[in-house]
Amino acid sequence: MVHIVLKGGDVLCADGQVRQTDIAISGSVITQIGTITEQAARIIDCQNKLIVPGFVNTHTHAAMSLFRSYADDMMLMDWLKTKIWPAEENLTSEDVYWGTLLAIAEMLKSGTTCFTDMYFFMPDVAKAVAESGIRAVLSRGMAGVAPTANQALAESENFYNEWHNAAGGRITVMLGPHAPYTCPPDYLKKVTALAEKLGSQIHIHLSETAGEVADCQKQYGKSPIALMEELGLLDHGVLAAHCVHVSPEDITIMKQKKVRVAHNPGSNMKLASGVAPVPDMLKAGICVGLGTDGAASNNNLDMLEELRLAAMLHKVHRLDPLAIPAKTAVDMATSQGAEALGLGKITGKLETSYKADITVFDMKEPHWHPRHDRLSLLTYAASARDVHTVIVDGKILLDNQQLTTIDQERLTAEADRRGMRLVNNSNTK
Amino acid sequence: MVHIVLKGGDVLCADGQVRQTDIAISGSVITQIGTITEQAARIIDCQNKLIVPGFVNTHTHAAMSLFRSYADDMMLMDWLKTKIWPAEENLTSEDVYWGTLLAIAEMLKSGTTCFTDMYFFMPDVAKAVAESGIRAVLSRGMAGVAPTANQALAESENFYNEWHNAAGGRITVMLGPHAPYTCPPDYLKKVTALAEKLGSQIHIHLSETAGEVADCQKQYGKSPIALMEELGLLDHGVLAAHCVHVSPEDITIMKQKKVRVAHNPGSNMKLASGVAPVPDMLKAGICVGLGTDGAASNNNLDMLEELRLAAMLHKVHRLDPLAIPAKTAVDMATSQGAEALGLGKITGKLETSYKADITVFDMKEPHWHPRHDRLSLLTYAASARDVHTVIVDGKILLDNQQLTTIDQERLTAEADRRGMRLVNNSNTK
Numbered sequence: 001m002v003h004i005v006l007k008g009g010d011v012l013c014a015d016g017q018v019r020q021t022d023i024a025i026s027g028s029v030i031t032q033i034g035t036i037t038e039q040a041a042r043i044i045d046c047q048n049k050l051i052v053p054g055f056v057n058t059h060t061h062a063a064m065s066l067f068r069s070y071a072d073d074m075m076l077m078d079w080l081k082t083k084i085w086p087a088e089e090n091l092t093s094e095d096v097y098w099g100t101l102l103a104i105a106e107m108l109k110s111g112t113t114c115f116t117d118m119y120f121f122m123p124d125v126a127k128a129v130a131e132s133g134i135r136a137v138l139s140r141g142m143a144g145v146a147p148t149a150n151q152a153l154a155e156s157e158n159f160y161n162e163w164h165n166a167a168g169g170r171i172t173v174m175l176g177p178h179a180p181y182t183c184p185p186d187y188l189k190k191v192t193a194l195a196e197k198l199g200s201q202i203h204i205h206l207s208e209t210a211g212e213v214a215d216c217q218k219q220y221g222k223s224p225i226a227l228m229e230e231l232g233l234l235d236h237g238v239l240a241a242h243c244v245h246v247s248p249e250d251i252t253i254m255k256q257k258k259v260r261v262a263h264n265p266g267s268n269m270k271l272a273s274g275v276a277p278v279p280d281m282l283k284a285g286i287c288v289g290l291g292t293d294g295a296a297s298n299n300n301l302d303m304l305e306e307l308r309l310a311a312m313l314h315k316v317h318r319l320d321p322l323a324i325p326a327k328t329a330v331d332m333a334t335s336q337g338a339e340a341l342g343l344g345k346i347t348g349k350l351e352t353s354y355k356a357d358i359t360v361f362d363m364k365e366p367h368w369h370p371r372h373d374r375l376s377l378l379t380y381a382a383s384a385r386d387v388h389t390v391i392v393d394g395k396i397l398l399d400n401q402q403l404t405t406i407d408q409e410r411l412t413a414e415a416d417r418r419g420m421r422l423v424n425n426s427n428t429k
Numbered sequence: 430m431v432h433i434v435l436k437g438g439d440v441l442c443a444d445g446q447v448r449q450t451d452i453a454i455s456g457s458v459i460t461q462i463g464t465i466t467e468q469a470a471r472i473i474d475c476q477n478k479l480i481v482p483g484f485v486n487t488h489t490h491a492a493m494s495l496f497r498s499y500a501d502d503m504m505l506m507d508w509l510k511t512k513i514w515p516a517e518e519n520l521t522s523e524d525v526y527w528g529t530l531l532a533i534a535e536m537l538k539s540g541t542t543c544f545t546d547m548y549f550f551m552p553d554v555a556k557a558v559a560e561s562g563i564r565a566v567l568s569r570g571m572a573g574v575a576p577t578a579n580q581a582l583a584e585s586e587n588f589y590n591e592w593h594n595a596a597g598g599r600i601t602v603m604l605g606p607h608a609p610y611t612c613p614p615d616y617l618k619k620v621t622a623l624a625e626k627l628g629s630q631i632h633i634h635l636s637e638t639a640g641e642v643a644d645c646q647k648q649y650g651k652s653p654i655a656l657m658e659e660l661g662l663l664d665h666g667v668l669a670a671h672c673v674h675v676s677p678e679d680i681t682i683m684k685q686k687k688v689r690v691a692h693n694p695g696s697n698m699k700l701a702s703g704v705a706p707v708p709d710m711l712k713a714g715i716c717v718g719l720g721t722d723g724a725a726s727n728n729n730l731d732m733l734e735e736l737r738l739a740a741m742l743h744k745v746h747r748l749d750p751l752a753i754p755a756k757t758a759v760d761m762a763t764s765q766g767a768e769a770l771g772l773g774k775i776t777g778k779l780e781t782s783y784k785a786d787i788t789v790f791d792m793k794e795p796h797w798h799p800r801h802d803r804l805s806l807l808t809y810a811a812s813a814r815d816v817h818t819v820i821v822d823g824k825i826l827l828d829n830q831q832l833t834t835i836d837q838e839r840l841t842a843e844a845d846r847r848g849m850r851l852v853n854n855s856n857t858k
Contacts, residue, residue, distance in 0.1 A: 065798075068799065068801070068806070069799075069805040069809070070801040070802070071801075072755060072805045072808075073750060073751055073754040073805075074751070075750060075751070076750065079750075102798060106796050109795060110796075210748075269741040269744055269745040270744060270745075271750055272745055272748050272749055272750040273745070275745060298809065299805065299809035300809065312695070312698040312699050315701040316698040316699075316702070316704060319703060321503060321505065321508075321701040322502055322504070323701070326501060365535075365538065365814075366494075366535035366841060366844075367535050367729045367730070369841045369844045369845055370497065370844050370845045370847070370848025371498065371845065372497070372500075372852060373501070377497070379501075380498070380727065380728035381497060381727075381729040383731075383812055383813065383814045384812065385794075386814065408795065411795070412795060415799050416799045418799070419799025419800075420799060420801075
């Protein structure tokens with residue numbers, strides 16, 4: 001029994017072509033793409049609308065939305081030490097719940113149907129995911145140098161056992177060792193052993209800044225990528241965030257070990273981390289998805305902006321206007337993002353038997369005219385605020401720009417109150 | 430008599446501070462900023478809204494909006510020769526009118542109150558500006574190598590005499606020699622003589638690509654900037670678009686001759702032109718505004734996107750997170766942009782006696798929460814689609830997201846029809 005039909009939209013099909021057609025959804029999946037004559041509980045008129053796979057955000061720290069605009073235009077370590085870390089010390093589990101919900105609201109309203117999180121108080125993150133209806137891949141961030149190092153391992157194991165494949169399969173769990181510079185080799189070996197025991201994959205920050213790569217070379221005589229290979233970490237299915245400063249040798253290892261990359265152009269630009277060699281990675285056949293990173297370092301969670309930056313940054317950096325064409329950027333934000341999370345058979349494509357994770361753009365505004373090429377319009381001209389309808393796992397979570405599972409007014413009031421409290425407390429320190 | 434009051438908004442004042450206060454408008458100007466108790470024909474509740482000077486777009490080719498998404502991800506000369514130039518040959522004066530109106534609609538809806546245009550069929554551009562109510566600085570583009578070279582000079586003179594300071598002062602006119610590589614020295618001398626005769630300023634493309642700078646060096650033994658100085662062109666008040674490939678010596682000349690720069694980060698990224706040394710120009714005390722360039726090479730006319738790119742691109746290019754802070758980027762999009770057009774005493778600031786050119790952002794969406802710093806939110810998190818109200822010259826042109834002087838539905842239908850015709854014609858050539 002068909003419960004939703006999207007009628008007459010311009011659909012980005014799995015073959016990369018845009019065609020005017022219908023989509024039928026039954027339960028949580030797409031059951032047909034083509035002319036649908038069947039009745040349905042809900043028929044959505046999609047004339048003059050562009051229908052694309054929901055965006056997949058492969059790297060963020062959702063609850064950091066509470067620190068959005070708190071501290072910008074600063075040197076990284078100054079920003080962390082004087083602003084972010086002191087403020088984070090004040091975070092309660094309730095703050096993390098509300099901060100995550102704020103991030104989810106923003107992501108749904110800008111067309112994201114699946115995100116990847118690494119933070120703490122993860123059961124509260126999972127609760128926000130479960131309640132809101134979005135899809136997510138969650139990791140308890142672990143720092144081997146912190147006093148909570150062993151506690152983080154234990155929490156990760158419990159969190160995996162409790163939440164992996166929970167919420168009707170919408171939540172999957174990975175282990176989240178923060179980075180080689182916060183997790184010494186002995187600790188990473190424990191993480192690897194735990195991954196082996198649980199059969200879980202790993203989400204980690206690798207080679208974000210030139211400084212950390214130089215330190216790693218100095219301390220261990222090899223790059224972070226090569227060090228991870230030596231420790232056996234790369235044998236467990238790794239999602240590596242950033243990979244800005246990777247060498248051709250690193251890329252060879254990454255390809256061989258099937259490392260998937262979360263590229264965060266907005267964060268890399270704003271924090272002045274550098275430009276990742278994404279065209280080289282793609283040429284090597286490495287899977288590269290896109291991520292927003294946390295709202296404190298971006299400062300929004302707009303995947304369309306990341307998609308556009310991916311298409312534009314590498315052109316100017318390589319002085320090559322063909323560096324990352326529109327179609328490649330769209331793939332990175334959707335199907336490659338899903339692959340990067342190990343969900344390539346589940347989401348990221350509009351195809352029969354895939355989960356109904358769908359974003360519908362309204363094309364009425366002037367910047368969508370004339371329409372010579374819809375993928376080009378999406379990549380270079382559209383706004384995430386043109387997102388009209390968002391469906392996740394067959395449920396409508398954004399209906400004509402209104403959230404259906406989240407009370408936006410209450411949420412933003414809570415976020416304002418909590419954001420101010422966190423910062424005021426940290427300022428008095 | 431006060432005719433509009435903006436009540437209780439968060440106002441970006443001329444001193445760079447954001448304060449909650451009121452703004453009174455009488456006729457075309459701001460008459461008071463502070464607590465207003467007077468009655469007014471229209472009172473707009475601006476609680477939870479951010480009020481900023483309207484954005485000033487210092488460089489575009491408005492009617493090229495008809496070629497939006499027609500050809501992307503191509504080499505520059507290939508793009509021009511096989512796509513844009515053949516399509517432009519089909520343009521009629523009516524197409525230019527409708528293409529300009531499409532651009533104006535998009536600009537108003539994204540908070541731009543003044544734009545700078547260089548194109549042809551300029552009386553039709555002026556008609557669209559006059560009817561829509563926006564402010565503009567217009568130039569008839571002139572190419573000395575084209576068969577229309579002398580005609581363009583005559584048209585420029587007529588256009589200046591007819592339209593400079595027209596539409597209640599909303600339109601000013603500059604001369605628009607296209608670039609040194611399309612205007613040989615003899616022709617530029619004629620342009621300079623005409624500028625002298627009329628007392629007009631000059632809008633020109635300078636040093637956009639490395640190739641044109643190399644060619645200029647080869648042909649004339651000096652850079653485009655040095656060549657323009659030699660020809661006396663820089664003595665007439667020059668707005669120079671791009672200035673991507675300028676040397677320290679060029680920057681010294683630019684400072685000395687008070688050249689103002691239109692920086693177009695989006696176009697420079699997408700066309701892979703390179704990264705302009707904007708931090709060096711600003712440090713030298715050169716006035717730098719922001720521009721979108723034409724929609725065929727951007728592909729939208731969203732000044733907030735340019736503002737954000739200006740803040741982010743130079744950070745990653747210089748590996749310096751302090752390169753262009755939020756406040757500087759906002760200044761470039763507003764007050765410096767107005768200065769660049771010679772309108773620094775007219776627009777670009779919220780100050781008593783300035784023209785009421787004002788953009789009001791609605792801060793209700795999740796990406797505006799929490800609000801630790803409103804300028805940071807505007808620069809790094811906001812969307813141009815959050816623009817709620819736009820006032821130009823004291824008239825409300827966008828009222829609760831609705832255009833008041835343009836029939837959007839008719840406009841987009843016309844634009845679609847004309848855009849398709851232009852391209853179909855050019856394809857059969």
